[in-house]
Amino acid sequence: MMLLGLAAAPVFQLLTLTTADRSGIGGAPRTVGLQVAASAVGSAAVPSAIGLVIGAVSALALGPALLVLACAMCAVYWLALHQAPADAGAGHARARVGGAGSSGAGGRR
Secondary structure (H helix, E strand, O other), rough: OOHHHHHHHHHHHHHHHHHHHHHOOOOOOHHHHHHHHHHHHHHHHHHHHHHHHHHHHHHHHHHHHHHHHHHHHHHHHHHHOOOOOOOOOOOOOHHHHHHHOOOHHHOOO
16 A cells, blocks of 8 residues: 555646646646645545545445545546547647757757
8 A cells, every 4th residue: 555655646746747738838827726726625525525434334335435436537537538639739838838940850950
């Protein structure tokens, strides 16, 4: 369990760091704000809800509750993959910032 926690620890920070690549430079501040707000709400609501379910039923409800959470996470991931991008032809934010010819063999003299 500890190894799983250590493996998952950098995920939020890396997703926040690479937000501009996915949402564009103009939308990055708002998107990061939504990410932080969702993590704050989720970190308070999910353990509380599971605790209430365990208190109402029994400790045997923990397994099914975690299964429901895993299925919900898979569904959100699937929806994110199949959502049409709003700015399909723009490319990565780093490519727009760096400009043409700033990297690779074509930019060397």
